[in-house]
Amino acid sequence: MESWYLLHCKARETERAEWHLANQGFSTFCPRTKITKRLRGKRKTVIEPLFPNYLFIQLDIGQENYTALRSTRGVNGFVRFGGYPSVVPDNVVESLRERSVTETSDGAVGESPSLYKAGTVVEIVQGPFAGLKAVYEMPDGEERCFVLLDMLGKQQRINIEEVEISA
Template identity: 45%
Template sequence: MNTPTDHQWYLIQCKPREGFRAEEHLTNQGFTCFHPTHRVEKVRRTGRQWVTEPLFPNYLFIQLDTVENNWYPIRSTRGVSKMVTFNNQPLAVPTCVIEGLKHRLEDSPSEQPAFSTGDKVRIKEGCFSELDAIFQAQRGEDRALLLLTLLSTPQRIEVPLHAISRF
């Protein structure tokens, strides 16, 4: 039998691009939500811009007590599509998963990019290991575009971000 403090985390599927709206409306109804987000740099018409995006697009976590909480209003909350279920029963997400996510997000680096255009870097891995290059741009979340001089000719190459370090 559940005690008054026996809360479990469950997963909510949100309507496309309405995760923040769903979180706001659920919170206004008194529910405890966890909507993990991260900051990413986006290229817009006006230039580069830092934006906050959900770590899991279209999903958020909600903490409920199986005895006390009325689950029916969740379905009709703006932005909510449905509660994720297995065999028509909501499945609890282990608390250690939520705590691990919270801990990982607290330890995430700041929004400053690791490298800026023009930075001198050294390639640590791969066929160009131990060569120096100039950082040009970041490609996606884990790739870097570098300018490498080979045989007196500058060449653009793409390498994993983890394979370079500041010079």
């Protein structure tokens, strides 16, 4: 009976291992998630493995010759407990499949909008202005943004780190 197992892959070679295993006829699954990163000063949405360097594989250990998996490019070996490959319950894999993001042909890399839209009222939660309300204006570089703060009867434009504000 086929079961799911977990393979440990070499660093940054999960896709290579997945491709080589598919060529050998094995059914594999690598759960992916969409995250927002800062790349070269811009926010980008990218799809990355949920568990870097790990890959689920479905096979029947009693019937199939799984020793060839150790010499597959990109694969280090099985995750083992007590010297035997550990079985991953089917419901765990199915739950991950439901939540996994599928990769698009362009690599799913694109500019991501800012966490806040211009004109959004935010609260400053850290720093010398903590507790004050401000209006989000625009992002500024990798980790900073401009907000408009009412001070002395007019709006002042201040540049603060984005982690210092919340909606």
